[in-house]
Amino acid sequence: MSTSLYDVIERRRDVRAEFTGSPVPDAVLHRVLEAAHRAPSVGMTQPWDFVLVRDPGLRRRFRDHVATERDTFAASLPPERRTAFDRIKVEGICESSLGVVVTHSQARGGTHVLGRHAIADAGLYSTVLAIQNLWLAATAEGLGLGWVSFYREDFLRSLLGIPADVRPVAWLCLGTVSHLETVPDLERHGWRSRRPLADAIHEDTWQARETDHA
């Protein structure tokens, strides 16, 4: 398996159905978390934390909450979208080896955060970069990772005892996999296709594109 950066970026997939549930060796998990912790961060705040969730009871309770939120979203869809959505699995919470909940603390770094005075979201961007590092490192290790966002932040805070001023940004299903698909699930199931790179590139000023609002 090649671990060149471009190859890992190409192989990375959001995983839901391919988890095998075997344990991830501690040394491998540590390397992946180390990679996440090396992410750049505004004012060097490192505003992230990682809650490792292995307890089956906690995972089942979160899975049930996600199922309710999935139903809420499904109920908002017109019939043809509903049919497409019904085919799509949105989580592998109990089947993965463990959950990694990545949190964001806007309070970290105190009041004078270098680079965040004009753009408060720069803090959140930093935490998301840690997630991307984690995702790519997991892929390089031959693991799968799936991001779950079908949840209410207050539910997850209370489930895991996360303080009120800390945001749970993602529940990441992490673990051993049978394989990684080569085409994203949403594309395979006819929900949505990728936008051409050419549409996303603008020279000097913004050019309107047909896919801007598609």
Ligand SMILES: Cc1cc2nc3c(=O)[nH]c(=O)nc-3n(C[C@H](O)[C@H](O)[C@H](O)COP(=O)(O)O)c2cc1C
């Ligand atoms: C912020 C964010 C939230 C996501 N939430 C979910 C989710 O709740 N359930 C899910 O199945 N996939 C989720 N995904 C995965 C996307 O659907 C996936 O990245 C996209 O379809 C492209 O597929 P790929 O990651 O395999 O290339 C999320 C991705 C991101 C970046």
